[in-house]
Amino acid sequence: MTRSVITIKKDILAKNDELAxxxxxxxxxxxxxxxxxxxxxGAGKTSLLVRTLNEIGNKARFAVIEGDQETxxxxxxxxxxxxxxTQINTISACHLDAGMMRxxxxxxxxxxxxxxxxxxxxxxxxPASYDLGEKMKVALMSVTEGEDKPLKYPKMFxxxxxxxxxxTDLLPxxxxxxxxxxxxxxxxxxxxKVFKVSAKSGDALLELYDFILSGAHDL
Amino acid sequence: MTRSVITIKKDILAKNDELAxxxxxxxxxxxxxxxxxxxxxGAGKTSLLVRTLNEIGNKARFAVIEGDQETxxxxxxxxxxxxxxTQINTISACHLDAGMMRxxxxxxxxxxxxxxxxxxxxxxxxPASYDLGEKMKVALMSVTEGEDKPLKYPKMFxxxxxxxxxxTDLLPxxxxxxxxxxxxxxxxxxxxKVFKVSAKSGDALLELYDFILSGAHDL
Numbered sequence: 001m002t003r004s005v006i007t008i009k010k011d012i013l014a015k016n017d018e019l020a021x022x023x024x025x026x027x028x029x030x031x032x033x034x035x036x037x038x039x040x041x042g043a044g045k046t047s048l049l050v051r052t053l054n055e056i057g058n059k060a061r062f063a064v065i066e067g068d069q070e071t072x073x074x075x076x077x078x079x080x081x082x083x084x085x086t087q088i089n090t091i092s093a094c095h096l097d098a099g100m101m102r103x104x105x106x107x108x109x110x111x112x113x114x115x116x117x118x119x120x121x122x123x124x125x126x127p128a129s130y131d132l133g134e135k136m137k138v139a140l141m142s143v144t145e146g147e148d149k150p151l152k153y154p155k156m157f158x159x160x161x162x163x164x165x166x167x168t169d170l171l172p173x174x175x176x177x178x179x180x181x182x183x184x185x186x187x188x189x190x191x192x193k194v195f196k197v198s199a200k201s202g203d204a205l206l207e208l209y210d211f212i213l214s215g216a217h218d219l
Numbered sequence: 220m221t222r223s224v225i226t227i228k229k230d231i232l233a234k235n236d237e238l239a240x241x242x243x244x245x246x247x248x249x250x251x252x253x254x255x256x257x258x259x260x261g262a263g264k265t266s267l268l269v270r271t272l273n274e275i276g277n278k279a280r281f282a283v284i285e286g287d288q289e290t291x292x293x294x295x296x297x298x299x300x301x302x303x304x305t306q307i308n309t310i311s312a313c314h315l316d317a318g319m320m321r322x323x324x325x326x327x328x329x330x331x332x333x334x335x336x337x338x339x340x341x342x343x344x345x346p347a348s349y350d351l352g353e354k355m356k357v358a359l360m361s362v363t364e365g366e367d368k369p370l371k372y373p374k375m376f377x378x379x380x381x382x383x384x385x386x387t388d389l390l391p392x393x394x395x396x397x398x399x400x401x402x403x404x405x406x407x408x409x410x411x412k413v414f415k416v417s418a419k420s421g422d423a424l425l426e427l428y429d430f431i432l433s434g435a436h437d438l
């Protein structure tokens with residue numbers, strides 16, 4: 001039983017990786033930087049995206065793919081920023097996959113996009129295994145979570161290129177050792193670029209914006 | 220491809236449900252109330268458990284099963300309360316299943332347990348589909364998450380018997396509409412028993428303790 005499940009899983013992932021490679025080629029040809037945002041539910045992906053688009057939406061041509069099990073609440077928030085957005089509802093699935101990503105790409109005029117944010121389903125486990133064809137995964141982790149999350153869910157931090165520690169405005173009110181959190185994350189993945197920001201107060205967002213806007217240069 | 224995956228998934232769930240029924244029978248025979256705690260990573264399951272065990276650990280004979288992808292950090296915190304604990308590391312799996320639960324049950328002297336807490340892997344999606352044989356699922360959601368989580372991840376709230384809104388001590392510092400959160404949750408599942416607590420300040424924990432301690436009566 002277990003053995004056959006593992007085989008099927010491998011087939012699914014192999015098929016996903018094929019589709020992801022096609023998506024990656026398509027994105028590269030269109031000159032699009034695609035950033036896959038991954039985190040627990042509630043780490044602040046949408047709030048960070050909304051503030052980012054409001055503040056640097058005029059510095060590049062952005063688009064957003066929103067992944068949720070149900071509702072288009074997040075897509076509505078993005079739409080209010082004036083940036084094109086496509087909502088994917090996964091219903092039972094716990095992550096986006098490359099097939100869903102391909103369908104979402106079909107909804108955009110790719111030649112009019114520089115940077116595409118993909119907000120994955122809130123889940124610190126499953127999205128780590130699914131390549132969508134993105135340039136990089138960026139993991140978010142809020143200061144209201146335990147600082148040992150990188151140790152307890154290491155794969156997500158291993159496959160990400162950057163870590164954004166969010167909600168730093170709440171640091172005075174929580175028991176969160178931000179130095180330990182950074183150390184744990186770098187222990188799992190020494191190449192992680194780490195940002196510590198607040199989408200509420202705006203703290204340290206400029207550094208993150210530089211990273212996003214300069215990321216398109218090495219496509 | 221999609222069709223065969225769905226079939227396999229059904230087989231997995233059917234097999235899981237069989238094992239879950241065996242676990243449930245075993246728990247009932249031993250007179251154990253099993254509570255499956257489910258939430259996003261960082262919603263505060265471990266902190267709530269530790270305070271609960273420290274405060275009412277002498278009112279019943281408790282035991283804990285801890286689920287994480289990796290590390291035994293949480294099991295160590297539980298162990299410090301003096302309550303028997305077994306850690307399950309799921310490595311790649313995004314949820315506990317009934318087979319893992321059976322193995323964990325084998326590690327305990329079931330005749331010396333009244334109430335068994337199972338802290339599932341932090342994940343608001345996958346654990347909703349897997350019956351472990353527990354009496355009830357209790358979902359946690361922190362006030363630092365968006366209040367629309369019940370709408371975006373409805374299945375978890377549909378299959379849970381109670382919702383514990385955690386970290387209420389942070390309410391003054393976050394934009395969280397606790398009335399809306401409660402309304403959304405009850406819209407998804409009108410039978411949910413809702414608690415609003417802080418494991419840090421201790422706010423409203425007595426009501427939750429009553430619920431836990433009285434739950435064993437109707438086994």
